[in-house]
Amino acid sequence: MLNSKSRLAVVIPAYNEEKTIEMVIDQVHSRGYAVIVVSDGSNDRTVEIATDRKAHVIDHIQNKGYEAALSTGVHAAHEMGFELAATFDADGQLAADDLSLFIKKLDEESSDIVVGIRNYRNRYSENLLALFGKIRFNIEDPLCGLKLYRLEKASNFFPFDSDKLVGMELAFKMASAHLKFSQVPIQVRKRVGESRYGTSLKGEVFILHSLKKSIQKFGLRA
DSSP, rough: OOTOOEEEEEEEEESSSTTTTTHHHHHHHTTTTTOOOESSSSSSSSHHHHHHHTOEEEESSOOOHHHHHHHHHHHHHTTTOEEEEEEESSSOOSSSHHHHHEEEHHHHHHOOOEEESSOOSHHHHHHHHOOOHHHOOSSSTTSSOOEEEHHHHHHHGGGOSOOOOTTOOHHHHHHHHHEEEEEEEOOOOOOOOOOOOSSHHHHHHHHHHHHHHHHHOOOSSO
């Protein structure tokens, strides 16, 4: 069981990430943070490895998608009594050291959410989505996988992601409600292996569809 008195739970959605999940969990644990791994129907050794590394593991028997895995983990963090939840990718692109920077930013600015700004984006369509995020909410990189939520405030806007907006919905809801948000530039590593969005064309189409749904849900102006 995780210590419910701990301040932060790091939520890691994972689908067949046996090559990187051990390294990612160990890096987060070494910084003193609790880890919740949501295996989204993995059929490799992801669950076994995460369990061996003393993460709290939630296993979706069937693949439900990235958004559902994030939702399961963030909701679980709230139910377990954590004050904060950070979303964190399992592919090794993010740096665990950035978690302390996010917490510092949240505390210094009394923020309710902190969003990362990556030094590069993986796909052309992400630039269009970032333009929408900037114009509509002043969020520079809404697709960044590293976000930090103050759960007392975030829970008022659950469910986490009901429209499959690639993990952006909760951030957009909170920004739309004029809750305090901050942003932190981060460096990301190149991903090894295939993206969770699949092939290049498939991924571009998926993200463009998420952009369309975001515009329909939130509009182009406040």
